[in-house]
Amino acid sequence: QSVLTQPPSVSAAPGQKVTISCSGSSSNVGNNHISWYQQLPGTAPKLVMYDNNRRPSGIPDRFSGSKSGTSATLGITGLQTGDEADYYCGTWDSGLSAGVFGGGTKLTVL
């Protein structure tokens, strides 16, 4: 059972927009920055968003992030087949004094 809650799957057509939610509590999402990771099959996770809404170098502006209270959201516009992957949110949990992740969301581009 993951500390952060994500939907198991989302899907949308190429060119469309999708959002992935990440819900937590005041000890994690509510008071710490969120990171988002993209994991293609058989590969290591890749950072696509940090500090809630900042994109690392090389990540296209089709990716966006936001946070409100104890929930965060990753948005992807102009979906491409190459975006098909598992997406994980992660943050620090001040109560547990540990890093915590969501259970992951499988994005399917139909």
Place this chain on the structure above:
Amino acid sequence: QVQLVQSGAEVKKPGASVKVSCKASGYRFIDYYFHWVRQAPGQGLEWMGWINPDSGGTHYVQKFQGRVTMTSDTSISTVYMELSTLKSDDTAVYFCARARAFGAGSSLPAYWGQGTLVTVSS
């Protein structure tokens, strides 16, 4: 550019120990904490702990305390994760990952190693 290269796959028997290495390059090794994260087959990411490569200070999640040891060798820019008393449900890919922000254990990873598959089977 930042690179993290991990040691190869391991097969261990229940009760044994495994030690995974992670060699870093492309930046000043002592400036950023390392995290260890594992992923069981078909499952999500599980955070295990961090190590300060400069001081050797560590912080482990309670679940692994007493079984995990993280160490650092600054002379070769390498960190290690040793897990003892292995059980079948320790079968997973183990990732080392470098923190994004300077000098902070609570800063989640920005760069990841390629992963090391550890299989525990009799």
